[in-house]
Amino acid sequence: MNSFRFKGLLAGFVLACAFGQGASAAEISGVKLDDSVKVGGKELKLNGFGMRQKFVAKVYVTSLYLPEKSTSLPDIMKMDGPRRVALVLMRDLTSDDFGDAFMNGLNKNLDNKEKARIVTQISKFGEMFALLQVLKKGDVLHLDWIPGVGTQCEFNGKKIGEVVPDIEFYNAILRIWMGEHPVDTHLKTALLSGK
Template sequence: MNSFTFKGLLAGIVLACAFGQGASAAEISGVKLDDTVKVAGKELKLNGYGMRQKFVAKVYVASLYLPEKSKSFAEILKMDGPRRVTIVLMRDLTSDEFGDAFMNGLSRNVDNVEKAKIIPQISKFGEMFALLQVLKKGDVLHMDWIPGTGTQCEFNGKKIGEVVPDLLFYNAILRIWMGDHPVDSSLKTALLSGK
């Protein structure tokens, strides 16, 4: 076995371990996805997953977990109960690169009136990205909506940043991938189609 193959195998094992426990429902580029996860004591189902690509480069794997599966983004926005978006990095990024992509995604999908309502929350999220400095291939970011608490993020198993209480903010985050102008239209289809 040459060193390239061995390194690839090792990276896949590390990603699988980092991604979580439970029955694996699917796999994409060596990233294993759990069929269900628990958020705030509730079991969520894998709704869909896909690869964010920029030109030909793989950037990250995104997955969406919901109380009940849905192919309707409008329905997802109105759902009760917790929700989770998980990002697994497929290459190294600086916090500036990740933060800029996040802000661009928000700007393209949230109008100025709505954005004005969530400026303080956006600022808190920006501070969180600044704490990360560098994101490495294999890093795992969970963005959870917890009813009665707010948006809570976890990076490689550790809670990071402040809790952001407004559901409007979490729904704005979801629009980055599933709004009218998603960062990647094929990823939007994958997250909503159960693929």
């Protein structure tokens, strides 16, 4: 086989891998992200992704999937259709650490009146974190909004905890990463990049 033909075949193989079914749209720190996922029977597009870092330590990779791309959190919160926030752990965490970080994110982005309206849902989510006990590097958590169902969580592909029916609760979760006081401003920019 001559060199020119081999290079042509190799280029074709690379393109087939890049654009074939199940191809990853992006990769960050070895975590491959799909360019689309199905949630609630609908296809969602990768809106943005980034790394949550605390000082120099990598904590998790976060990605946001939406029915259509957007760079505006208010627009995202009004969207019809399902949505997904996916987290891939980059280090081991206890459920207490993860739960505390979740609560801190809510507290920074919600006023007392907003928290009072979803206090029952927050409590249910706290019970879910207690079920996890330890989160290991490589574990995957999906936080999905499914219209007509509610906020549903999956941990390594298995549904966990109770479904929370209120859209206000899911939008409060989004504000942890994309609200006025996000856990990481660089991560907020990455998730809302719409690229």
